[in-house]
Amino acid sequence: MRERVSLALVHHPTLDRRGAVVATAVTTLDLHDFARLGRTYGLGPVYAATPLDGQRSLVARLLGHWVGGRGGELNPGRREALESLRVVGSLPEAARDLEMRWGEPPVLLGTSAREGPDRLGFRQARALLRDGGQPALLVFGTGWGLAPEAVAACRWVLEPVRGAGGYNHLSVRSAASIVVDRLLGPD
Amino acid sequence: MRERVSLALVHHPTLDRRGAVVATAVTTLDLHDFARLGRTYGLGPVYAATPLDGQRSLVARLLGHWVGGRGGELNPGRREALESLRVVGSLPEAARDLEMRWGEPPVLLGTSAREGPDRLGFRQARALLRDGGQPALLVFGTGWGLAPEAVAACRWVLEPVRGAGGYNHLSVRSAASIVVDRLLGPD
Numbered sequence: 531m532r533e534r535v536s537l538a539l540v541h542h543p544t545l546d547r548r549g550a551v552v553a554t555a556v557t558t559l560d561l562h563d564f565a566r567l568g569r570t571y572g573l574g575p576v577y578a579a580t581p582l583d584g585q586r587s588l589v590a591r592l593l594g595h596w597v598g599g600r601g602g603e604l605n606p607g608r609r610e611a612l613e614s615l616r617v618v619g620s621l622p623e624a625a626r627d628l629e630m631r632w633g634e635p636p637v638l639l640g641t642s643a644r645e646g647p648d649r650l651g652f653r654q655a656r657a658l659l660r661d662g663g664q665p666a667l668l669v670f671g672t673g674w675g676l677a678p679e680a681v682a683a684c685r686w687v688l689e690p691v692r693g694a695g696g697y698n699h700l701s702v703r704s705a706a707s708i709v710v711d712r713l714l715g716p717d
Numbered sequence: 718m719r720e721r722v723s724l725a726l727v728h729h730p731t732l733d734r735r736g737a738v739v740a741t742a743v744t745t746l747d748l749h750d751f752a753r754l755g756r757t758y759g760l761g762p763v764y765a766a767t768p769l770d771g772q773r774s775l776v777a778r779l780l781g782h783w784v785g786g787r788g789g790e791l792n793p794g795r796r797e798a799l800e801s802l803r804v805v806g807s808l809p810e811a812a813r814d815l816e817m818r819w820g821e822p823p824v825l826l827g828t829s830a831r832e833g834p835d836r837l838g839f840r841q842a843r844a845l846l847r848d849g850g851q852p853a854l855l856v857f858g859t860g861w862g863l864a865p866e867a868v869a870a871c872r873w874v875l876e877p878v879r880g881a882g883g884y885n886h887l888s889v890r891s892a893a894s895i896v897v898d899r900l901l902g903p904d
Contacts, residue, residue: 532881547792559746563888572881605734607886692903694719694759699794700894701750707891708898715895716879 532714534632534665536574537706538624539564542581543677554673556585558592561615562608563703564670569611571714574631574665577624578617589617621669621680628667636667640684641709642675643698649689652712659713668713670706719901721819721852723761724893725811726751729768730864741860743772745779748802749795750890756798758901761818761852764811765804776804808867812854823854827871828896829862830885836876839899846900855900857893 539560542553561578568576578589593612595601602609618624621638629635639655650658659666669676669684681687690698691708700708726747729740748765755763765776780799782788789796805811808825816822826842837845846853856863856871868874877885878895887895 557746559744559888563891566886566888567891569884570878570880570887572884607884610884611886691757691898693757694901697756697759697794697797699753699798700757701746701753701890703888703890704750704754704894707887707894708902711878711880711895711898712902714881715899 531660532572533574535659535714536577536628536636536667537564537568537710538577538579538621538667538669539702540579540621540669540671540676540680541585542579542620543679544671545674545677547674549674551677551679552673553580553582556580556588557672558588560672560703561589561592562612564706565611565615567707567710568614571710573710573714574628575616576614577627578615579619579621579624580617581619586617586619589615621683625667628665632665634665636665638667638669638684640669640676640681640687641671641705642681642687643690643700643705644675645690646687648687650686651689655686655688656713668709670702672702718847719759720761722846722901723764723815723823723854724751724755724897725764725766725808725854725856726889727766727808727856727858727863727867728772729766729807730866731858732861732864734861736861738864738866739860740767740769743767743775744859745775747859747890748776748779749799751893752798752802754894754897755801758897760897760901761815762801762803764814765802766806766808766811767804768806773804773806776802808856808870815852815854819852821852823852825854825856825871827856827863827868827874828858828892829868829874830877830887830892831862832877833874835874837873838876842873842875843900855896857889859889
């Protein structure tokens with residue numbers, strides 16, 4: 531079941547600090563962390579979505595080093611993780627790639643640090659992934675989170691990861707790790 | 718109870734790729750992620766332990782920017798997280814600082830990506846933190862993990878975070894996020 535769940539790290543359309551819609555810069559450490567997370571939990575491909583050619587070239591160089599090059603020779607575990615990384619121009623392109631791979635479109639499950647109406651609880655989402663049978667794409671936004679247009683593309687949005695109290699400013703690396711463990715970790 | 722649990726990110730003694738004991742370089746993103754994680758879960762101070770003066774100066778500069786300076790003005794949430802960050806020369810120094818703060822020494826709970834004898838299960842550790850009453854310091858190693866000397870300083874070592882299958886190469890940022898959520902997240 532897990533191999534029919536994928537991750538997308540979206541760099542556009544995302545929000546900046548002031549709420550404007552922007553394309554964020556790729557943080558290479560995010561790609562490593564997401565790929566290692568996906569591989570550790572036995573997930574499907576990990577997508578990095580950015581419309582910027584220069585940013586896609588950066589990711590391609592990173593993959594050249596870690597998958598085809600010297601980095602992968604020195605650190606085969608890292609290569610094994612990054613082999614699952616795909617760079618795409620947009621979230622819909624990631625969904626289409628998965629549809630081709632799996633023969634049916636994935637359900638898009640968005641994430642947000644903000645409260646909102648109709649958020650899907652972690653228990654429900656866990657049951658959905660386990661029993662639903664339909665492939666799923668978990669969508670994470672960089673910067674200050676997914677822009678409304680990206681949220682609107684999602685069938686559901688997960689409830690925020692709440693720790694204790696009202697402060698809730700996890701990095702996308704931390705949030706994705708916790709979300710994946712809550713949805714797909716051991717019982 | 719949560720405020721009597723702290724995090725330590727150890728940069729020495731840690732292992733390198735070949736198993737040699739080294740001092741790793743500080744990755745500033747780790748400090749942000751750990752501080753944000755600690756703040757979100759309402760934990761006590763977050764310690765970055767390194768014996769290298771130059772590395773401690775780096776952390777002090779980072780704190781100057783985010784706590785006392787321009788970064789904190791622009792991003793008060795980040796400042797609020799990084800206010801909990803303390804830089805120390807060693808793991809024992811972190812434990813002593815906590816003892817002074819709490820009036821009793823913390824239990825050191827190590828973490829490792831490797832299996833080993835007498836690992837403490839997540840359920841047991843969760844019960845321990847909730848019911849034990851004793852303050853605790855969760856210890857994470859950078860590089861290829863805590864060196865035996867640092868592991869030996871811990872009262873217990875937690876079982877590894879297992880995802881699916883045998884691959885287990887999470888970043889320390891991901892592993893710490895999952896460990897904190899499993900031990901201190903909502904029921």
